[in-house]
Structures are given as C-alpha cells and as structure tokens.
Amino acid sequence: MTVYAKVDSLGCIVLGSSALAERATWVAEVAGGSAQSVRDVREPSSALAERARTGSGLLFGVEGMVLIPGGKVRMRLTHQRRECGCYPDPGTPPEAWNKFLTGENFHLDLSHDFEVEVKPFFIDEAEVTNAEFKQFLDATGYRPKQAENFLKHWPGGEMPVELAEHPVVYVDLEDARTYAAWAGKRLPAEAEWHLAASGPDGLPWPWGNDFEAARVNTGAGTMPARSLPEGRSPFGCYHLCGNVWEWTEPRYDDGHTRFVMLRGGSFYKAEGSGWYTPGGPQPNTSHTKFLLMWPGLDRCGTIGFRCVRDT
Ligand SMILES: [Ca+2]
Secondary structure (H helix, E strand, O other), X not given: OOOOOOHHHHHHOOOOOHHHHHHHHHHHHHHOOOOOOOOOOOOXXXXXXXXXXXXXXXXXXXXXXXXXXXXXXXEEEEEEOOOOOOOOOOOOOHXXXXXXXXXXXXXXXXXXXXXXXXXXXXXXXXXXXXXXXXXXXXXXXXXXXXXXXXOOXXXXXXXXXXXXXXXXXXXOHHHHHHHHHHOOOEOOEHHHHHHHHHOOOOOOEOOEOOOOHHHOOOOOOOOOOOOOHHHOOOOOOOOOOOOOEEOOEOEEEOOOOEEEEEEOEOOOOOOOOOOOOOOOEOOOOEEEEEEEOOHHHHOOOOEEOOOEEEO
C-alpha cells in the first residue's frame, strides 16, 4: 500500500473552524506529517491548483484514493418521493408505502436534514474505469449469474480501447460490490459519498456554491474518469457531479420496493416527460431513489461507481 504524505497538499482541505483545523491536524498525523497549511477550500492552494492543472498527484491516500477525515456529516437533501420515502423521512414510515403510490404523494419532493457520523475513510479519486474493471475480470473470471446487459457497451465482451479510461457502466449493484471486494474496498455509504462531494463546508456543488457548466460533463456520453480537474471536489475527487451516477450503500427494502440512492447525476438528460430520475449533473443537495427491479434493468449506461476503503 502506497501512502502519500505531502503535507502541503493539506492546503486543499479546508477550513474555517477549530474543529476543521483539528481534522487537518489528524490527517497530517495519519500521513506522518504535520498540518502546515490551512486554507479555505473555495480558494484552492497552489498545490491544488497545480494538481488541477496537471490532473495528477494525490492527497493522503492509497494509490488513486484520497483520505477523507471523519466527523459529522449534515445531510441536507431533496428528492422526489417515488413510492414511499428513502428513510429517514419524517411521516413516511416503510409500512405506509401504499399511501404514496399515486397523485401528489407520489410526486412530492421530500427534504431531509439530519446528521450522520462517519469514520475516516479513503475514497477513489475517480469513478472506476473500464480498464480497471477489465483487470478485475481478467483476474477473477467474474461473470454475474444474471448477465443481461452486463457491460453492454463492450461489443462481443471486449473492452473498447477508446473507453479504457472512461467510467465503467452497465454494472449493477452486485457487480460493483464484487469488484469492490476484489479490490479490497467497498461501496461508499451515502453519507461518505456526500462528505467527499460537499466537503466540510457542505458545498452545494463539489467546486463551490454555484453551478458552472464548464466544470461538468455536458456532452452526449461519458468522459474519462480523470478529466475536468476544475470540477474536482474539496478533497480532489473527479466527477462527483455528473459524468455517471454512482451507486451508494445500503440497498433498502421496505417490503414494497428495493432501492438504492444514487448520487451526482450523469451526462444524460431525458426530455419530453416527467421521469423517475432527474437528468443531467446534480448538486450535492439532491439524491435520487433508484428502484431495483432486475439486474438487466438495473444495469444502465449512466450508472457507474467508485469505492471507499476504511483507514
Ligand atoms: Ca459521477
């Protein structure tokens, strides 16, 4: 395991309070250094600017991952109810699912505001790529029991070379979980993903307070997972907003539906109707309830994932 300990990289974490300064100190201690630079994340340090310019370099983490200090994560989120809630939802207990199948109740926006305590963890700086997923397949021979639409974007089961560095898609929750376990990782809890995307200041977008189209994938397909460095999160992660939606844990089951909360949005924006899933890049204040039905349907060209690892 490669541990990177560039103390000056701390400049991109933060921070405006003593509690956050303590996190920075903790990060430095874990990395074997000491906190020397504490700045506001909205004004990136020269180190971060350099990393953003070159698209390279790591914060404190295992290779390809960044360290996220633990702490309380404030989950201020909104989503469309879509058949009951996503829990915790005040007034929407799982057993009341049949009151929310039609009409206003079905389409109602639900807002959450609660806190979750998370432990420190590492998170992939980028979505898992097709090349990385191919390594997993080559090493394990993995094939899902229900293979419908599995890697549908790989003609004849062969990874298109031009997509090697793009996020892998057409993988369901179990495919992603299996990859993560092989890599010695796991999928992120939603609160972990949320913290990685919004930073300690709870930013509405990974880079700041306002949407900026130049920082996200607005094209007609996926982009390389390590592109658009100007859209990186406070901790240096790529494409937490957009490119492809990302699986989070846990999988919920309220007796009526099984579902997973997806985060970040994708390049794709359906037009012409109301849809279960919102289109385009999504802010950190939004998540969506993705109903699980069948692996073949759960595998989509707009859903990928990244992994986390405990410290
Ligand atoms: Ca993404």
